[in-house]
Amino acid sequence: DIVMTQSPDSLAVSLGERATINCRSSQSLLFRSNNKNCLAWYQQKPGQPPKLLIYWASTRESGVPDRFSGSGSGTDFTLTISSLQAEDVAVYYCQQYYNTLTFGPGTKVDIK
Amino acid sequence: QLQMKESGPGLVKPSETLSLTCTVSGDSISSSDYYWGWIRQPPGKGLEWIGSIFYSGSSYYNPSLKSRVTISVDTSKNQFSLKLNSVTAADTAVYYCARGINMAATGHQTLFDYWGQGTLVTVSS
Numbered sequence A: 001d002i003v004m005t006q007s008p009d010s011l012a013v014s015l016g017e018r019a020t021i022n023c024r025s026s027q028s029l030l031f032r033s034n035n036k037n038c039l040a041w042y043q044q045k046p047g048q049p050p051k052l053l054i055y056w057a058s059t060r061e062s063g064v065p066d067r068f069s070g071s072g073s074g075t076d077f078t079l080t081i082s083s084l085q086a087e088d089v090a091v092y093y094c095q096q097y098y099n100t101l102t103f104g105p106g107t108k109v110d111i112k
Numbered sequence B: 001q002l003q004m005k006e007s008g009p010g011l012v013k014p015s016e017t018l019s020l021t022c023t024v025s026g027d028s029i030s031s032s033d034y035y036w037g038w039i040r041q042p043p044g045k046g047l048e049w050i051g052s053i054f055y056s057g058s059s060y061y062n063p064s065l066k067s068r069v070t071i072s073v074d075t076s077k078n079q080f081s082l083k084l085n086s087v088t089a090a091d092t093a094v095y096y097c098a099r100g101i102n103m104a105a106t107g108h109q110t111l112f113d114y115w116g117q118g119t120l121v122t123v124s125s
Helices: none
Strands: A004-007 A010-013 A019-025 A039-044 A051-055 A068-073 A076-081 A090-096 A107-111 B003-007 B018-025 B034-041 B048-053 B059-061 B069-074 B079-084 B093-101 B112-115 B119-123
Touching: A004 A090, A010 A019, A019 A039, A019 A090, A019 A107, A039 A068, A051 A068, A051 B112, A076 A090, B003 B093, B018 B034, B018 B093, B018 B119, B034 B112, B048 B069, B048 B079, B048 B093, B059 B069, B079 B093
Parallel strands: A010 A107
Antiparallel strands: A004 A019, A019 A076, A039 A051, A039 A090, A068 A076, A090 A107, B003 B018, B018 B079, B034 B048, B034 B093, B048 B059, B069 B079, B093 B112, B093 B119
16 A cells, blocks of 8 residues: 655634645556656634645645645655635545545644 | 435444445446446554445456455345345444545546545444
8 A cells, every 4th residue: 555644734824824745655656657746735614624725736626725736756745835714724634545545644724 | 516425334244254245326327437436444543445436337456455345236126235244353343335536547546525424333242
């Protein structure tokens, strides 16, 4: 199985400031047939199911605010919240779909 | 608007079988555009994919659970179901059903764009 790791485990950011979450996979997620990375990002608020934010590492899901962006390729990926809002307090998970689906352990984002 | 709702017992005894059903409304489970999956989350912990199924009945499982899991689909009722046998306390979790996008390139290995609210299943005597 592909092992997903995330850093940091948690972070606190001031309102309006940038939050950056890293995700690393134990092997490359680059899918040769379409030259895209099989990596998705989810946001999970307390008591709610995960919500899809980003797929193919950098494609924003419909309706997701543009302050959320994804980047990276191969084994290293980043989710950036450009200007943190109060409603962005949540746990964020990365997930690979290159082979047997696995999720990262999550990164908790709070307000400083 | 797609809605997905998990149903089933909230308490299961050790060594018995956990059975859950996901009822889908607002979309047809028979669409070739989607897979239908189960994901679980132990209290306070991360997410684990259990398995997915296509409307045709083709199913795919997490190797770590494969020996204990069966996922089935009932297109006439727009439902799909999960059975996990020989449960232990380690199977205590919130169980989510979710819709996976069939992206052709990766097949059943996909992301999930709609999720049910989840149901807590506790394994205890």
